[in-house]
Amino acid sequence: MNFKKFSFTVIISVLSALGAVMAYQHFYAPVDKITYIDNNIPIRRASMAMMNTSSSQPIDFRYAASASTPCVVHVMSTFKAEPVAMKGRQPQDLFGDDFFQFFHGPNPYQQRQPQMATGSGVIVSKDGYVVTNNHVVENATDVQVVLQNNKRYKAKIVGRDPDTDIALLKLDGDNFSPIQFANSDSVLVGEWVLAVGNPFNLASTVTAGIVSAKGRNLNMMGDGEDARSSTAIESFIQTDAAVNPGNSGGALVNTNGQLVGINTAIASPTGSYAGYSFAVPSNIVNKVIFDLKQFGTAQRGFLGVTIRTLDDETAKGLGMDRPEGVYVDGVNKGSAGELGGLKNKDVIVKINGHPVVSSPELQEQVANYRPGDNISVEYIRDGKVQTTKVQLKNKYNTVSAVDNSKDVLNQLGVSVTDLSNQEKAQLGVNNGVKVTDLKDGKLAQFTNIRKGFVITQIDDQPINNVEDFVNILKEKSGKVMVEGVYPNKQESYLYAFRM
DSSP: OHHHHTTEEOOOEOOOOTHHHHHHHTOOOOSSSOOOOOTTTEOOOOOGGGOOOOTTTTOOHHHHHHHHHHGGGEEEEEOSOOOGGTSSSSSSSHHHHHHHHHHHOOOOTTSSSSSEEEEEEEEEEOEEEEEEHHHTTTSSSSEEEOOOOOOEEEEHHHHHHEETEEEEEEESSSOOOOOEEEEEGGOOTOOOOEEEGGGGGGSSSSEEEEEEEEEEEEOSSOHOOOSSSSOOOHHHEEOOOOTTTTTTTTTEEOOOOEEEEEEEEEEEESSSSSSEEEEEEEHHHHHHHHHHHHHSOOOOBOOOEEEEEEHHHHHTTTOOOOSSSSSOOOOOOOOOOHHHTOTOOEEEEETTEOOOOOOHHHHHHHHOOOOEEEEEEEETTTTOOOOOEEEOBBBTTTSOOOOGGGOHHHHHTTTEEOOOOHHHHTTTOSSOOEEEEOOHHHHHHHHOOOOTTTEEETTEEESHHHHHHHHHHOOOOOOOEEEOOOOTSSEEEEEEEEE
16 A cells, blocks of 8 residues: 555554543644554464355354453543653654644643543453553553443553553453454454444444555654664554544454454544554564563564565565565674574575565564574575574573663663674774664653764763663663764764663
8 A cells, every 4th residue: 555645644543531522623633743461361263164254144243342342441541741751752743732632632731730541451361461552551640441341440550562562551350351362473364353442432332344454564663664773563454444542452353353453553644544544463462461461571582683675676686586575784793693694685584484575574573582582584595595593682682581670771762783893983983882763761851862873981981882881871870971972973972861
């Protein structure tokens, strides 16, 4: 689909905090920016017999609706008027004034009353774990969950993963109604699906559509393939089931009522449904939620390669018949990919036997594994198909699980990479790490550091690589002074913040 042709913009389907009246008042506000468990849960493939695919039978969604609606909840989040995490990066920077008013009411920088937003969630275990979108609860001071039977619970945020826009909540109690998970890898384009959620505060709403596409990269949680080093995982299931503000965090289910995705975003010129909605695949959700429950943070394995979807021109230059696979643009020094023997100009075609024809599909498959896991990577080099075993590393370039209490990069809201020898020569430095991405965190809150900044020293200690950067900051408390340079600028810059 050509989004430019239709002049659509992707927005996150967060919900109006002021209810249906405010939503109606701002219904046609223009949007000009991209917006956005348990391992015991059975993963089942829907049988074709239950899909009502016979041309002689009408499609019947009654079973799927009755099975899934008790598992979907209403999530209501309360925010302070001036949340600390927003300082330095005001909401207008991402969405525009009209967008913020539409979803949260009047600008909180003009009023001091607490603001509210609503969304949806899905019960994933009998003991009260609920999955929703990160953007529904991020920066919330209080989260309330209302079940289909109108029982209300105060929810605890167990963990959040901005890279997949997934969050895990916990309700006190037992004997909840969990949803069953389907294998999202087995979902087929053209398959019937239902979206279940609470659009415009209309509880337990069910809409139907088909899977329109898989592996969609909307470039909404990072710089996508332009940066290609972003940690965001975007490989959405696209559907034409109607999804509106309030559906965020709700369920996308198959005709067996099993979860195939968590509804996250819509493509629309107005902020309301216009035929395109997107869900995080259930396999990614299942893995991320288990990580959040066990570790408090997502455990993501990295190949450590720069990639892009193979195009026709590049494929012809490599002597390939068709452009299928993921082109390796670069391999980070000391990364899992380098140790596994991957090189520039390789074309990755399978991960653990699963074909990958685009960058989002490769990211989705690798995201199913943790640091220390060994995976099989099949690739084409010089026209020959080869296979290598790769032990994935974490974002700190080690094979161990990430300790949430020491997760410095999340606290700072930053992604950094080692400098190549060529970059060092161009910048005239002997050491440093480069800032490749910035999100809500201490650096965005308290400094004006921009992407591309190269950090050479912390409190006069030289930074040689990402490991140095993390280890030094782990031991810091109080005021920290960061020194570095920007490309094409001669002077050095100093930034101060507190750990």
